[in-house]
Amino acid sequence: MRRLRALVPVVVPVLLAIADAMLVNGLELDLEVGVSMLAAAALLLRRRFPLLVFLFTLPGLYIGYIWFAPMIGLYTLAVRRPGRARLGICAVLLIAAHFFPYPITDFELTVYRENTLVLIDACVTSAAPIALGLLVRTRQELASRVEDLTRSLRREDRLLADRVKTTERARLAREMHDVVAHQVSLISLQAGAVQVSTEDPEARAGAKTIRELSVRTLEELRHMVGVLRADGGEAAEAHRLAPQPDLTELPRLIEMSALDVTYEGGVAAGASGTKTVERAAFRTVQEALTNIRKHAPGARVRVRVDPVDAVRGEDSGRGEGSGWTAGSGRAGGSGRAGGSGRAEESRAAHGLRVEIRNGPPDAAATVPALPGGGHGLVGLRERAQSLGGTLEARHTSDGGFVVRAEFPYGAG
Numbered sequence: 001m002r003r004l005r006a007l008v009p010v011v012v013p014v015l016l017a018i019a020d021a022m023l024v025n026g027l028e029l030d031l032e033v034g035v036s037m038l039a040a041a042a043l044l045l046r047r048r049f050p051l052l053v054f055l056f057t058l059p060g061l062y063i064g065y066i067w068f069a070p071m072i073g074l075y076t077l078a079v080r081r082p083g084r085a086r087l088g089i090c091a092v093l094l095i096a097a098h099f100f101p102y103p104i105t106d107f108e109l110t111v112y113r114e115n116t117l118v119l120i121d122a123c124v125t126s127a128a129p130i131a132l133g134l135l136v137r138t139r140q141e142l143a144s145r146v147e148d149l150t151r152s153l154r155r156e157d158r159l160l161a162d163r164v165k166t167t168e169r170a171r172l173a174r175e176m177h178d179v180v181a182h183q184v185s186l187i188s189l190q191a192g193a194v195q196v197s198t199e200d201p202e203a204r205a206g207a208k209t210i211r212e213l214s215v216r217t218l219e220e221l222r223h224m225v226g227v228l229r230a231d232g233g234e235a236a237e238a239h240r241l242a243p244q245p246d247l248t249e250l251p252r253l254i255e256m257s258a259l260d261v262t263y264e265g266g267v268a269a270g271a272s273g274t275k276t277v278e279r280a281a282f283r284t285v286q287e288a289l290t291n292i293r294k295h296a297p298g299a300r301v302r303v304r305v306d307p308v309d310a311v312r313g314e315d316s317g318r319g320e321g322s323g324w325t326a327g328s329g330r331a332g333g334s335g336r337a338g339g340s341g342r343a344e345e346s347r348a349a350h351g352l353r354v355e356i357r358n359g360p361p362d363a364a365a366t367v368p369a370l371p372g373g374g375h376g377l378v379g380l381r382e383r384a385q386s387l388g389g390t391l392e393a394r395h396t397s398d399g400g401f402v403v404r405a406e407f408p409y410g411a412g
Helices: 002-025 031-045 050-064 068-080 084-099 112-197 201-231 247-255 275-295 308-315 340-348 376-386
Strands: 260-265 300-307 351-358 390-395 401-408
Touching: 002 031, 002 050, 002 068, 031 050, 031 068, 050 068, 050 084, 068 084, 068 112, 084 112, 112 201, 112 275, 112 376, 247 260, 247 275, 247 300, 275 300, 275 351, 275 376, 275 401, 308 351, 376 390, 376 401
Parallel strands: 260 300
Antiparallel strands: 300 351, 351 401, 390 401
């Protein structure tokens, strides 16, 4: 079937030209029939040598008065070699071969009416195959461009899919570090406390096993996060696939942290248009508490969440080692938990500031052997910058550490 489909466009024009020659000149072998048959046979090479084949068919038109062979030759030339000058000259040659009779001595110049009709007929005979050939060539070019555009769209779809996968890998890496590391480190800390306080050998052995498994899990997580961050890209904060925590869950996070924390909240959680900022603030506090459990066990911690405009005036009077409250002041234990006046300030504020400050570690506390991937503060800084904010992390003069981040509400 493929060979048949390839032969039909080659053979059918030749058969039409032969039939045309026989109908016009008859079956008697003479000069007209011979020239017409040669012109018809030349059409077999019209795709390879379109210009030469067309020129070879002109004697058939001039001597044998055949039409199909030169018209098919001119059509093929228009499809394959569509130069304006070339087509113009060939059109003039076809008109001349059609207009002037054979022999030339039979031409009568004074027969104006008949000459005009023949000239019009010759012009139509010349223009029709050129127009059809150019139309077919234009259609082929359009089909080729449509195919190119289709391939380009498919390639763009694949690139978009790869980009989405890359973005999700980066988001997964960040969430793994923010969520899993926090929970596993908390499990390890609680297991260490049970191991130290219990007198039951079996319970102590079980707590030791849990702690070792937690450490091993964090180590594996560190390698996995490194691979995901190496292959991933920037995660889009506005396109989360699942509900994410905000400031309403911050007191519960602090309560479960097993640290001596004072929480000072001066912003209304869930304010309109600030979900992304609240999520970033939550992750900042979560990562900071995880780092404190790793590097500063037994330290007292203060967590402050305030509107940026409200914080600027009062924060200038605080020193780096100031204001540590008693251990009883745990999550939500501060007297500065936001009232109605502070809620109004938060709505009018232009941004949100989160500060996590811890004092020096307790020398008597046992430092948990928890591995670190080195991606925590880097991820927090990337998150803050993606929202148009800033993040500062540094040691304080009293031997503690402070993490301070500011997020504009416009980013949410």
